[in-house]
Amino acid sequence: MERTRVLSSLWIFLCCFNFHAVKGAQPNILFIVADDFGWNDVGFHNPGMLTPNIDKLAYGGIILNHSYVEPLCTPSRHAFMTGIYPYKSGMQHLVILPEQPYCSPLNLTFLPQKLKQLGYATHMIGKWHLGMCKWECTPTYRGFDTFLGYYQGQEDYYNKTVLGGLDFRDGKDVVRGDMTYSPITYATRADHLISKHNKSQPMFLYLPFQSVHEPIQVPEKYEDLYPNVKTEGRRKYSGMVSAMDEAIGNITESLKRNGMFNNTIIIFTADNGGWPTFYGNNYPLRGGKTTVYEGGTRASAFIYGAGLKRTGYTYDGLVHAVDWNPTLVAAAGGQPDVGIDGINLWEEIRSGLESKRTEFVYHIDEVLTLFEGHEAIRVGDYKLIQGYPGPYPGWYKPDEVTADQTIDYRPANYLRSYQKDNSSIDIGAELFNIKDDPYEHNNLAREQPALVKKMQGILDEYRKHLVPAMHPPNDKKGNPANFGGVWTPGWC
Numbered sequence: 480m481e482r483t484r485v486l487s488s489l490w491i492f493l494c495c496f497n498f499h500a501v502k503g504a505q506p507n508i509l510f511i512v513a514d515d516f517g518w519n520d521v522g523f524h525n526p527g528m529l530t531p532n533i534d535k536l537a538y539g540g541i542i543l544n545h546s547y548v549e550p551l552c553t554p555s556r557h558a559f560m561t562g563i564y565p566y567k568s569g570m571q572h573l574v575i576l577p578e579q580p581y582c583s584p585l586n587l588t589f590l591p592q593k594l595k596q597l598g599y600a601t602h603m604i605g606k607w608h609l610g611m612c613k614w615e616c617t618p619t620y621r622g623f624d625t626f627l628g629y630y631q632g633q634e635d636y637y638n639k640t641v642l643g644g645l646d647f648r649d650g651k652d653v654v655r656g657d658m659t660y661s662p663i664t665y666a667t668r669a670d671h672l673i674s675k676h677n678k679s680q681p682m683f684l685y686l687p688f689q690s691v692h693e694p695i696q697v698p699e700k701y702e703d704l705y706p707n708v709k710t711e712g713r714r715k716y717s718g719m720v721s722a723m724d725e726a727i728g729n730i731t732e733s734l735k736r737n738g739m740f741n742n743t744i745i746i747f748t749a750d751n752g753g754w755p756t757f758y759g760n761n762y763p764l765r766g767g768k769t770t771v772y773e774g775g776t777r778a779s780a781f782i783y784g785a786g787l788k789r790t791g792y793t794y795d796g797l798v799h800a801v802d803w804n805p806t807l808v809a810a811a812g813g814q815p816d817v818g819i820d821g822i823n824l825w826e827e828i829r830s831g832l833e834s835k836r837t838e839f840v841y842h843i844d845e846v847l848t849l850f851e852g853h854e855a856i857r858v859g860d861y862k863l864i865q866g867y868p869g870p871y872p873g874w875y876k877p878d879e880v881t882a883d884q885t886i887d888y889r890p891a892n893y894l895r896s897y898q899k900d901n902s903s904i905d906i907g908a909e910l911f912n913i914k915d916d917p918y919e920h921n922n923l924a925r926e927q928p929a930l931v932k933k934m935q936g937i938l939d940e941y942r943k944h945l946v947p948a949m950h951p952p953n954d955k956k957g958n959p960a961n962f963g964g965v966w967t968p969g970w971c
């Protein structure tokens with residue numbers, strides 16, 4: 480009788496947790512996000528950038544040439560974690576500001592939660608920016624076994640404070656006194672996690688770097704790598720990129736030292752385009768962070784490693800930020816959720832097959848501010864933009880931040896001039912053929928009214944699922960002054 484019970488519970492165990500049977504085949508996943516990182520800010524797009532470690536992985540893996548993200552930090556991170564378009568979750572407008580009492584909806588399943596169900600150890604190092612007004616919103620409660628990093632959108636790279644509050648935690652514990660430049664802190668943490676990892680379990684490490692978001696800060700030795708760059712800001716920014724690259728090299732070495740490298744998938748992606756005001760560069764793409772032009776949304780990205788069947792080439796298929804959730808769940812041997820926006824592209828990407836994605840929503844944000852109030856979709860080769868595309872409408876070369884002297888690209892002035900005279904925005908819409916015109920020089924809206932109308936119809940269908948943006952006023956209850964000078968959950 481005992482024996483039967485033991486056998487039957489064993490059977491249940493085998494039946495219901497059969498992922499154990501394929502455990503050997505489950506890859507480790509290292510998901511790297513570079514913050515505000517431009518198209519033209521990486522060696523494999525621009526030989527002037529010194530990123531040997533990134534380039535080696537990119538050239539040995541698959542460079543993703545049409546990998547799209549949202550135009551801003553919070554919406555892209557929401558898409559990475561949930562596989563759902565931000566506009567369907569009320570997460571589309573701007574980013575979560577430090578004292579805003581909201582977060583990514585708590586009824587959504589995050590990627591690490593899915594991977595935990597598949598047997599993964601799950602870790603996060605870096606920037607969260609998906610809300611922190613209550614503990615349930617934070618990484619520790621959303622699927623991560625460990626967390627070292629910060630909750631808000633930016634902070635000082637050394638002292639880890641922003642707006643007068645310390646924002647740095649290990650799990651739920653405040654970390655005080657760490658004055659190390661953040662990519663070094665992160666690489667050190669990654670090495671600890673990798674070294675003490677139980678190798679019989681697969682590992683997921685989500686690594687959204689602070690780099691290279693403003694403030695523009697870097698130890699001198701990295702800046703000194705770019706004596707030829709004239710503008711001080713661009714020189715420092717370039718150094719920040721190389722410091723991040725060194726951190727990635729160190730983490731790669733740690734994976735090798737610990738025998739995990741050849742069973743690891745590495746994904747590298749920007750969260751949005753470079754920010755022209757802070758020396759990020761997307762040339763020759765148009766626009767930048769906050770715009771729905773390609774410079775704000777077409778990410779520098781690659782995938783490397785375990786399970787890839789064809790490598791050393793550039794993948795031209797469409798990939799969107801929402802696709803990583805189901806794609807990585809599939810790579811981990813699981814069943815992607817149904818009813819999400821993301822498409823499982825694992826087989827297509829790893830074998831170099833045509834992408835199953837043929838259209839996507841760049842962004843829908845119904846709230847007009849200095850930065851947003853626009854809609855854009857892609858259908859095949861065509862892209863439709865409606866409304867205010869965002870500031871930075873031009874093409875900016877590195878080291879020449881104000882290259883386009885005819886347009887005052889500062890957000891407030893640009894919005895004002897756009898509102899006064901937006902006649903360049905033919906018939907209220909812009910239409911581009913991204914295949915023929917990837918840099919968005921030729922607005923076809925006037926020539927192709929029938930296509931505009933058709934695309935507007937498709938956009939109308941997408942917009943039916945809009946959940947109005949959550950963008951509550953700041954709440955002083957969240958101020959770190961109420962929590963001993965530390966940004967702390969527990970005020971919503």
Ligand SMILES: *[C@@H]1O[C@H](CO)[C@@H](O)[C@H](O)[C@H]1NC(C)=O
Pocket residue numbers: 584586587
């Ligand atoms: C989450 O909650 C929102 C608001 O109540 C609801 O509209 C949405 O369908 C829910 N999503 C899921 C996946 O349960």
Ligand SMILES: *[C@@H]1O[C@H](CO)[C@@H](O)[C@H](O)[C@H]1NC(C)=O
Pocket residue numbers: 635638639640694
């Ligand atoms: C941290 O550095 C910033 C400059 O980036 C400075 O304004 C702030 O006072 C510093 N905070 C602490 C606690 O040292």
Ligand SMILES: *[C@@H]1O[C@H](CO)[C@@H](O)[C@H](O)[C@H]1NC(C)=O
Pocket residue numbers: 662663664666667722723725726729
């Ligand atoms: C990389 O590792 C070297 C050697 O341990 C160390 O000196 C350097 O600071 C590390 N760099 C980063 C960015 O982690």
Ligand SMILES: *[C@@H]1O[C@H](CO)[C@@H](O)[C@H](O)[C@H]1NC(C)=O
Pocket residue numbers: 677678679680
């Ligand atoms: C590692 O994980 C395996 C499987 O989960 C477990 O059996 C083993 O005891 C673990 N080893 C250590 C040292 O924790």
Ligand SMILES: *[C@@H]1O[C@H](CO)[C@@H](O)[C@H](O)[C@H]1NC(C)=O
Pocket residue numbers: 738741742
């Ligand atoms: C990974 O590396 C280990 C030792 O370095 C080797 O034994 C194993 O066969 C390799 N696995 C694959 C899939 O290449």
Ligand SMILES: *[C@@H]1O[C@H](CO)[C@@H](O)[C@H](O)[C@H]1NC(C)=O
Pocket residue numbers: 866867897898901904905906907908
């Ligand atoms: C021009 O801007 C105004 C104010 O934002 C807006 O109401 C109007 O629809 C815009 N016109 C076009 C053609 O985009």
Ligand SMILES: *[C@@H]1O[C@H](CO)[C@@H](O)[C@H](O)[C@H]1NC(C)=O
Pocket residue numbers: 544793795917
């Ligand atoms: C990447 O896309 C661009 C168009 O934006 C195209 O010109 C280029 O040939 C593509 N790269 C490769 C290697 O396919």
